[in-house]
Amino acid sequence: MHSFFALMMFVALAGRAMALNIVFGGPLGNITASQVLAIPDGQLKTDCQSSCDPANQAIQTCGDTNDSCLCNNATVSAILACEQCMFTELINQNAQMPDPRAGSTPALAAYSAACLASQNITLPPTSIALTLPASWVGPFDALLNLPATIITVMIGATLGGSAILLLSNM
Numbered sequence: 001m002h003s004f005f006a007l008m009m010f011v012a013l014a015g016r017a018m019a020l021n022i023v024f025g026g027p028l029g030n031i032t033a034s035q036v037l038a039i040p041d042g043q044l045k046t047d048c049q050s051s052c053d054p055a056n057q058a059i060q061t062c063g064d065t066n067d068s069c070l071c072n073n074a075t076v077s078a079i080l081a082c083e084q085c086m087f088t089e090l091i092n093q094n095a096q097m098p099d100p101r102a103g104s105t106p107a108l109a110a111y112s113a114a115c116l117a118s119q120n121i122t123l124p125p126t127s128i129a130l131t132l133p134a135s136w137v138g139p140f141d142a143l144l145n146l147p148a149t150i151i152t153v154m155i156g157a158t159l160g161g162s163a164i165l166l167l168s169n170m
C-alpha cells in the first residue's frame with residue numbers, strides 16, 4: 001500500500017515536472033496548455049467556437065504533458081488561429097477583453113516562452129503574432145486598452161512575485 005502511494009506521488013510529480021508551464025502572471029499565475037484557451041463562456045467564445053475548437057482539440061490530443069506535441073507547428077498554428085479570431089472579434093465589436101487570455105499577445109508570448117523553457121523550441125515570431133483585421137479603420141478602445149491590459153498583467157505578476165518573496169521570507 002505504501003509503495004503504491006509512493007508510486008502515485010512519483011507519477012503525479014513527474015507529470016507536473018513535464019507539463020508545459022505557461023507563466024502568465026497576474027491572477028492566473030502559471031497555467032497548463034489546456035487552460036490557455038479556457039476563457040469564460042460568453043459571446044466571444046460562441047463567436048470563435050469554429051476557430052477555437054480545432055485548437056482545443058489539438059491541445060487535448062497532445063495532452064498536458066506532451067510538450068513536444070504542444071509546441072509543434074500544427075498545435076501552435078491552431079492556437080494562433082483561435083487567438084486571432086478572438087482578437088478580430090474584440091476589435092470588430094470594439095469590446096474589451098473578457099479575460100487576459102482572449103485575443104491576447106501576452107498569452108501567445110507566454111506560451112512561446114514555455115516552449116523555449118521546456119523544449120528549447122523557439123517559435124518563429126510570425127507564428128505567434130496577431131494581426132489587425134482588414135476591417136480596422138482607426139482608433140478604438142480595445143486597442144488603446146491593450147497596453148493598459150499588458151501593464152495590468154505585469155503589475156499582477158510583480159505583486160504575485162512579491163507575495164512569494166514575502167512568504168519565503170517568513
Ligand SMILES: *[C@@H]1O[C@H](CO)[C@@H](O)[C@H](O)[C@H]1NC(C)=O
Binds near residue numbers: 029
Ligand atoms: C511559475 O513558474 C516559474 C517558472 O518555472 C516558477 O519560477 C514560479 O515559481 C512558478 N510560480 C508559481 C506560483 O508556481
Ligand SMILES: *[C@@H]1O[C@H](CO)[C@@H](O)[C@H](O)[C@H]1NC(C)=O
Binds near residue numbers: 062066068069072
Ligand atoms: C507526443 O506527441 C507526439 C506527436 O506529436 C507523439 O509522436 C509522441 O508519441 C507523444 N509522446 C508521448 C510520450 O505521448
Ligand SMILES: *[C@@H]1O[C@H](CO)[C@@H](O)[C@H](O)[C@H]1NC(C)=O
Binds near residue numbers: 073074124
Ligand atoms: C514547422 O515550421 C518550420 C519553420 O517554420 C518548418 O521548417 C517545418 O517544415 C514545419 N513543420 C511542419 C510539420 O509543418
Ligand SMILES: *[C@@H]1O[C@H](CO)[C@@H](O)[C@H](O)[C@H]1NC(C)=O
Binds near residue numbers: 120
Ligand atoms: C537550444 O537550441 C539552441 C539553438 O537551436 C542551441 O544552440 C542550444 O545549444 C540548445 N540548448 C540546449 C540546452 O539544448
